[in-house]
Amino acid sequence: MGRKLLIHNDKVPGIHSLEVYRAHGGYASVEKALKTMTPDQVTDEVKKSGLRGRGGAGFPTGLKWSFLAKPEGVPRYLVCNADESEPGTFKDRYLMEIIPHALIEGMITSSYALGAKTSYIYIRGEYFYVARIVEKAIAEAYEAGWLGKNILGTDFSHDCYVQVGGGAYICGEETALLESLEGKRGNPRIKPPFPAVAGLWGCPTVVNNVETIAAVCPIVNMGGEEYAKIGIGKSTGTKLISASGHINKPGVYEIELGVPVEEFIYSEEYCGGIRNGKKMKAVVAGGSSVPILPTELILKTAKGEPRLMTYESLGDGGFQTGTMLGSGGFIVMDEDTSIVKNLFTFTRFYHHESCGQCSPCREGTGWMEKILKKFLNGTANESDVELLWDIQSKIEGKTICPLGEAAAWPVAAAIRHFKQEFLDIAKSKKFVDVSHYDKLYKVRA
Amino acid sequence: MGAQVHGTQQFDKTRRTEIKFGPLAMETVKTIISHYPEAKIKSALLPVLHIAQAEFGGWLSPEVMDYVASVLKIKPIEVFEVASFYSMYNLKPVGKCVLEVCQTSSCWLNGAEDIVKYIEKKLNIKVGETTKDGMFTLKVAECLGSCGTAPMLQCGASYHENLTYEKVDSLLEKYKSEGKQKNYTDLDYHNTL
Amino acid sequence: MKVTIDGKEIDVPKGTTILQAARMIGPEVAPPAMCYYTKLKTSGGYCRTCIVKVTQGSTANPNPMPKPVASCRTEIMDGMVVENFISPDLLEARKGVVEFLLINHPLDCPVCDQAGECKLQDLGYENGSAKTRYEFKRREYEMIDIGDKIKLHMTRCILCYRCVKVCDQITDNRVHGVVHRGDASEISTYIEKIIDNDFSGNVIDVCPVGALTDKTFRFKQRVWFTKPVEAHRKCTKCSGKTRVWLKGDEVLRVTARKDQWDEVEEFICNECRYDHKKTSDWTIEGPSHVNRHSVISQNHYEHLNDLKLQILKQQKALGFMEINKRP
Numbered sequence: 001m002g003r004k005l006l007i008h009n010d011k012v013p014g015i016h017s018l019e020v021y022r023a024h025g026g027y028a029s030v031e032k033a034l035k036t037m038t039p040d041q042v043t044d045e046v047k048k049s050g051l052r053g054r055g056g057a058g059f060p061t062g063l064k065w066s067f068l069a070k071p072e073g074v075p076r077y078l079v080c081n082a083d084e085s086e087p088g089t090f091k092d093r094y095l096m097e098i099i100p101h102a103l104i105e106g107m108i109t110s111s112y113a114l115g116a117k118t119s120y121i122y123i124r125g126e127y128f129y130v131a132r133i134v135e136k137a138i139a140e141a142y143e144a145g146w147l148g149k150n151i152l153g154t155d156f157s158h159d160c161y162v163q164v165g166g167g168a169y170i171c172g173e174e175t176a177l178l179e180s181l182e183g184k185r186g187n188p189r190i191k192p193p194f195p196a197v198a199g200l201w202g203c204p205t206v207v208n209n210v211e212t213i214a215a216v217c218p219i220v221n222m223g224g225e226e227y228a229k230i231g232i233g234k235s236t237g238t239k240l241i242s243a244s245g246h247i248n249k250p251g252v253y254e255i256e257l258g259v260p261v262e263e264f265i266y267s268e269e270y271c272g273g274i275r276n277g278k279k280m281k282a283v284v285a286g287g288s289s290v291p292i293l294p295t296e297l298i299l300k301t302a303k304g305e306p307r308l309m310t311y312e313s314l315g316d317g318g319f320q321t322g323t324m325l326g327s328g329g330f331i332v333m334d335e336d337t338s339i340v341k342n343l344f345t346f347t348r349f350y351h352h353e354s355c356g357q358c359s360p361c362r363e364g365t366g367w368m369e370k371i372l373k374k375f376l377n378g379t380a381n382e383s384d385v386e387l388l389w390d391i392q393s394k395i396e397g398k399t400i401c402p403l404g405e406a407a408a409w410p411v412a413a414a415i416r417h418f419k420q421e422f423l424d425i426a427k428s429k430k431f432v433d434v435s436h437y438d439k440l441y442k443v444r445a
Numbered sequence: 446m447g448a449q450v451h452g453t454q455q456f457d458k459t460r461r462t463e464i465k466f467g468p469l470a471m472e473t474v475k476t477i478i479s480h481y482p483e484a485k486i487k488s489a490l491l492p493v494l495h496i497a498q499a500e501f502g503g504w505l506s507p508e509v510m511d512y513v514a515s516v517l518k519i520k521p522i523e524v525f526e527v528a529s530f531y532s533m534y535n536l537k538p539v540g541k542c543v544l545e546v547c548q549t550s551s552c553w554l555n556g557a558e559d560i561v562k563y564i565e566k567k568l569n570i571k572v573g574e575t576t577k578d579g580m581f582t583l584k585v586a587e588c589l590g591s592c593g594t595a596p597m598l599q600c601g602a603s604y605h606e607n608l609t610y611e612k613v614d615s616l617l618e619k620y621k622s623e624g625k626q627k628n629y630t631d632l633d634y635h636n637t638l
Numbered sequence: 639m640k641v642t643i644d645g646k647e648i649d650v651p652k653g654t655t656i657l658q659a660a661r662m663i664g665p666e667v668a669p670p671a672m673c674y675y676t677k678l679k680t681s682g683g684y685c686r687t688c689i690v691k692v693t694q695g696s697t698a699n700p701n702p703m704p705k706p707v708a709s710c711r712t713e714i715m716d717g718m719v720v721e722n723f724i725s726p727d728l729l730e731a732r733k734g735v736v737e738f739l740l741i742n743h744p745l746d747c748p749v750c751d752q753a754g755e756c757k758l759q760d761l762g763y764e765n766g767s768a769k770t771r772y773e774f775k776r777r778e779y780e781m782i783d784i785g786d787k788i789k790l791h792m793t794r795c796i797l798c799y800r801c802v803k804v805c806d807q808i809t810d811n812r813v814h815g816v817v818h819r820g821d822a823s824e825i826s827t828y829i830e831k832i833i834d835n836d837f838s839g840n841v842i843d844v845c846p847v848g849a850l851t852d853k854t855f856r857f858k859q860r861v862w863f864t865k866p867v868e869a870h871r872k873c874t875k876c877s878g879k880t881r882v883w884l885k886g887d888e889v890l891r892v893t894a895r896k897d898q899w900d901e902v903e904e905f906i907c908n909e910c911r912y913d914h915k916k917t918s919d920w921t922i923e924g925p926s927h928v929n930r931h932s933v934i935s936q937n938h939y940e941h942l943n944d945l946k947l948q949i950l951k952q953q954k955a956l957g958f959m960e961i962n963k964r965p
Contacts, residue, residue, distance in 0.1 A: 087549045087588040120480075125495065125533045126589050128602045128629045161480040166491045166531025168819070169587070183490035183517075185530040185819070190683040190711045201485055244551040244592035251593045288550060288588075331551055331592070345553045349587045355530075356797065356816075356823035358684050363738035366821045370774045387771060394734030397705035398686050507828075522815045522828040529817040 002256040002269075003230060005218040005238050006211065010098045016133065018140040021101040027146055029109045029220035034154045037220075042113035046216060048224030050236035055081055055172070055209030056287060056327040057402075058311050061216075067196040068114055069204040077205040078111045078119040080213055081177055082134075085124055085169040086287035087349055088329025091240035092210035094252040096123070096130050100137035104160065106213035108146060109220055111158050114206055118159050121210075122177050125165040135162050169353035173401045174207040175199075176355065187357050188401035209327075211240050231257035235310035239328055241270075246280075246334035248272035261285075261307040261314075262299050265332060278334035282417070285314055286326020288346045289406035291413030292339070293323050319413065338433060339418040340425060343410060344372040350407035361404045364395040368411055375425050382426045389415050464512045470500050474516065487519050490527055494534055499628035503543070504535035532586070533629060540575040540582035541626040545599045548585045551592035560596050560608050561585060567617065580621060601627030639716040643667045643690075644724045656709035656720055657688055661899060668899075669722050670732075670761050672739070672846050673798035674710035676901055681803050682710035685796065686735045687761060691728045694719035706731055729765070736765045741772040742821070743847075744793050752848030754861040757900065758796060779824060784814065785832040787853050787912055788842060792824050795849035801825065801841035808905055809835045825849070836875055839911040843894045843902050854912055855883075855891035864890055869920035875907035881926050882917075889915045895926070 014020040021027075033042050047062030068076060080103065084092040096103055103121065111119050123131040138160055141147045149157045163181055165171050171180045175189035178200050199205025215237060219227045228236045235257040244250045247265065249272035255264065264270045265280065274280050283298040284290060300307055302321035307313055309325070316322045333342065351365040371388055374380040388411055396408035415422060425431050466474060474493050481488040493513055494505065501509045510524040517524075528534045535543070544564060548557045561572060564583055568576050575582040591597040594606035598613075605616055620627070639650055643660050644667040650659045658676075660668040669690055674682030682688075689706040697717025706728060709720070721728060740762055747753045779792035797816065802825070805812040813834075814827040827833065833841070842850050861883070869882040883891045892911050894902040914920065 084590055085588060088551060088592050090590040090592055093590050124590070125491070125531070125629065126586075126599060128495075128631075129604070132602075163480070163488070164492050164495065166494065166527070167533035168531050180491065181488060182485070183487035183519075183527065184523075185526055185816070190708070201482070242593060244595060245554050250595075284550075329592070331554075333554065337554065342550055342553070345548065345550050349549050351820065352532075352587050354820040356818075356820045358686050359735060359738045359796070360686055362797070362821050362823065363741050367738075367741060367772065367774075394731065394738070398689060398731060398735060400683060400708075520812060520828075522813050525826075525828050526815045526817055530819045 002259065003238065004254045006102060006214050006240060007095060007099065007252070007254050015099050016137065018101060018137065018144055021099065026101050027105050029217040030105055030146060031152065033109045033112050033220050034152050034156055039113045039115055042109065042220060045219055045224035046113070049219040049227040050234060051212065051215055051219060052311065053209055054211035054215065054239065056086065058325065061208065061212055064196070065114060065206060068206055069197045070115065075118065075203050076114055076116045077200045077203060078107065078114055078116040079178065079181065079200060079205055079207045080107060080119065080121040080210055081172060081174060081207050082121050082123040082210045083165055083172040083177055085172050086289065086327050086329055087346065088244060088284060088331040089242050089287045089327045091242045091252045091328060093127055093130055095210055095214060095240065096134055100134045101141070102214045102217065103134065103210055104137055104141050106216045107160050108151070108158055110208070110213055110216050112156055117157060120181060121160065121162045122181055123162060123164055125167045128164060131162050131164050138162065170355045170403060173403065176401065177207060178205065187355050190400055232308065232310050233312055235312060241328040241330050243271050243330045243332070245332035246275050246278065246337070247332045248275055255309055257310045259309045261309060264309055271332065274332065274334050278336065280332060281335045281337050282333045282339060284331040286324045287329030288349065289409055290324040290326040291319050291409050292417065294417050297321050339414050339421050340372065340375050341433060343414045344376060346410045347372050347407065350403065354403060358400045360395045360398045361407065364391055365407045367391055375422065376431050378425065378430045380426045382423055384426065385415060385419065385422045464501065464508050466500055470496050486517055487523070490517060490524065491531070493517065494528055495630050498534060499630045502538070503541065503626055503628065504538050540580050541624070542580060542600050542620045543582045543584060543627070545584045545586040547589045547591060547597050549588035552595040552597060555595040557596040560598070560613065563610055563613060602629050602631045639714050641714045641718045641720065643720045644722050650714055654714050656690055656712050656714060659714055660709065660722065667722055669709050670765065671710055672757055672761065672796060673800060675800050675844060678800060678803040678807060681800060683708045684799055685739065687732060689728065689732060689735065691721040691725045692718060693721055732765050733767060736761055737767065739796050740766060740770065742777045743796070744776060750794065750848040751851045751856055756848060757846035777821065784827050785834055785838060787839065788833060789851050789853050789856060790825065791849050791851065794847045795825055796847055797823055798846055800844040801850060804840050804844055805833065808840065809837050811835060836907050837905060839908045840894065840902065840905045852891055858890050859885055866926040868895060868923040868926050870923065871910065871914060871920055873907060873910055875909060877904050878910060879904055880906050880910050882920055887917050889917055
């Protein structure tokens with residue numbers, strides 16, 4: 001059994017309530033930080049821990065915090081990115097729904113470190129019911145004095161609010177999120193300036209993912225060095241993985257970074273292997289944006305070493321033979337899956353979610369979707385594969401925000417590793433969907 | 446903003462006087478506004494639009510957007526720009542229950558397409574359409590963060606996961622017998638902070 | 639601060655962008671720009687045509703930047719080295735951007751009033767390919783009037799945001815904006831309200847394509863058959879310094895004066911633009927300097943009728959409405 005730091009109590013009845021959460025050691029990090037540490041000491045622990053942003057980019061959190069500008073007389077903000085919308089990712093929803101106080105505790109401790117008097121939790125609109133759960137928890141925290149004026153009798157006062165979005169994947173990009181929080185269209189800003197200098201309403205702001213903020217609590221409790229002992233190399237600590245697709249046990253798992261991918265997929269502790277005794281065909285390891293890998297490359301690197309669940313090991317070989325840990329959205333596909341059709345759903349997604357500000361993404365995502373539709377209709381030509389490749393290469397790196405890459409990478413990877421599937425459809429002028437949905441029919445029969 | 450001509454339809458002043466938040470909604474709106482610095486109340490726009498949509502029949506008419514603009518003291522175009530950007534706001538009338546079936550990767554791998562076809566057949570409508578009795582609108586949605594419990598659909602605030610045909614049957618039956626409008630804000634939005 | 643662009647070095651003040659520095663050096667190194675507009679704050683960054691390659695970030699940090707950057711929104715760092723026209727990779731990338739801008743553009747130049755002074759036409763001519771690889775139906779919108787003087791032909795729009803910024807920054811009540819999202823985004827007024835204030839006409843001048851055109855000039859004359867002159871009148875609302883487009887003694891239209899980068903020198907009021915269409919209303923200063931490197935001066939339109947037929951054919955093949963059906 002791997003160590004769990006975030007959702008170890010997820011099966012405890014009533015853990016969503018302050019009373020039970022507190023009885024299981026909750027809010028200890030707030031007590032420790034406010035009573036025994038300076039804000040800079042908290043930041044130092046986070047730096048020592050090696051914690052990396054859990055939203056997908058994997059940027060060192062302590063470093064991000066240290067960039068925060070601190071001009072006199074200007075408020076600073078902490079904003080929690082709970083706009084979880086990356087296909088394949090549902091870990092933040094699980095955490096907020098089951099243990100909302102873990103996030104609120106992290107918000108208070110992190111805000112103390114950053115000197116933020118106000119923080120916002122921006123939750124995607126579709127998670128309205130989750131927002132209600134978090135709001136109720138916030139109300140409990142106010143009542144018990146964990147939020148509000150002079151927390152624990154110290155000078156530190158803090159207000160935390162929930163804001164719901166309106167339905168837009170792009171608001172998971174931190175500057176689009178800030179625009180949305182300001183009541184505007186979710187158009188990513190042109191950087192620089194970065195939020196650390198000019199963020200929410202032009203004030204210095206740190207935007208962190210739900211899981212990142214929640215991880216600050218165990219880091220403060222156990223100390224950054226201790227936390228850094230978990231994991232391998234620069235992949236420290238634990239990570240929530242959302243597992244879905246053709247596996248026996250889909251769900252959210254907390255792993256120590258460094259678990260072998262093979263163990264994660266096949267062991268009973270985690271995914272429990274592929275459903276219906278099928279073979280595995282491919283895996284999208286870190287949410288829809290990261291390159292898809294065929295079985296042989298997801299289980300072993302090109303060098304023949306076992307692939308591990310770490311930022312480095314999954315990235316080994318670059319995009320030629322590797323992928324990324326991303327947000328930890330782990331989608332497993334069995335042997336009957338059509339890579340082309342799965343790619344179509346991804347590309348349709350990015351087309352639907354493009355904000356439309358910059359031309360390569362606005363025009364390119366729709367173009368790619370239309371071409372992939374031709375494959376599903378059986379009207380594609382072999383030259384369409386080359387065209388798709390060229391279009392994705394002309395989107396990648398030319399856009400304002402990373403949505404361009406997010407849309408381009410899956411297309412590139414599918415062609416890189418499964419080109420024959422595209423060519424077969426183009427040659428035979430026929431697309432046969434052989435996927436089966438056992439769940440639906442089992443109950444029906 | 447004064448009375449304006451919206452396309453060919455003359456602005457109806459009597460209707461406008463009816464567009465006003467009820468006391469509970471108004472209280473919630475005020476609470477939300479209080480979360481932001483005084484000069485930045487435009488920030489409340491997204492949550493307030495959700496409340497407006499729930500309050501005024503499940504969609505945002507130009508009159509409702511005008512009203513929201515006046516409440517937040519911003520220009521109507523600023524409301525329209527935002528309302529049309531986000532996928533959760535309906536700019537056209539919808540049925541009482543909007544069924545949004547997720548169709549992205551994991552849901553597709555688990556049969557979302559068949560769920561959509563099943564509902565289309567059952568309700569005798571196509572995606573994007575509303576049943577004649579005004580009860581159901583069928584939509585497809587992009588990833589709703591329910592990949593581990595796919596396939597799924599969202600109706601109002603509720604997530605219905607691990608769908609089977611039977612589940613869909615009983616769900617539609619239940620909604621039909623209740624006959625109520627389902628909103629994202631359904632979990633007592635007036636009970637919020 | 640020193641910067642080298644395509645091998646040419648220049649000293650610029652802090653805060654200068656790569657695009658501005660390149661323009662200081664001259665047109666031979668200046669990247670094309672479809673959305674950036676010097677007089678409009680926060681403009682630029684959207685169209686991506688002005689991307690350049692930064693091969694050295696600065697003297698202090700000589701690493702290259704990993705991706706091409708939008709030159710209009712990237713400030714110079716001391717010792718920066720930039721490649722524009724000398725980098726084949728970059729030109730290929732820009733060609734891609736131009737293609738993206740064109741795939742949903744109707745290419746109805748023969749019936750478009752902007753032809754001859756269209757930035758997209760110039761851009762496509764100079765940076766694009768001759769053939770399209772796009773085989774699908776293009777986006778189409780109904781033409782609408784926004785006010786009695788301005789026609790909005792959304793089908794041609796490239797979403798540069800300039801007109802939105804004009805109304806935000808030089809008029810007091812913006813009623814139009816960008817609505818919807820992704821490739822369904824469009825410039826629209828709030829449920830067909832009209833743009834009506836003293837400076838609204840400037841949206842026509844900043845529009846790089848034929849999306850916003852002057853209804854009082856529409857279809858009167860091809861722009862290359864008119865004679866632009868610099869003129870002025872006494873005006874209480876604006877400087878009164880304009881460019882008057884003549885045919886014989888007739889004033890066909892009035893616009894703001896533009897500089898060598900095709901940007902408005904001074905915004906003008908609607909009275910000057912629309913209400914003074916007699917030569918006697920104006921003091922003529924002399925012919926305008928038309929600094930064109932595009933279709934006008936190169937006379938690519940001399941065989942207009944042939945070209946019309948050719949494009950009509952193309953459009954039919956692409957599933958367009960009959961172009962004759964225009965109002």
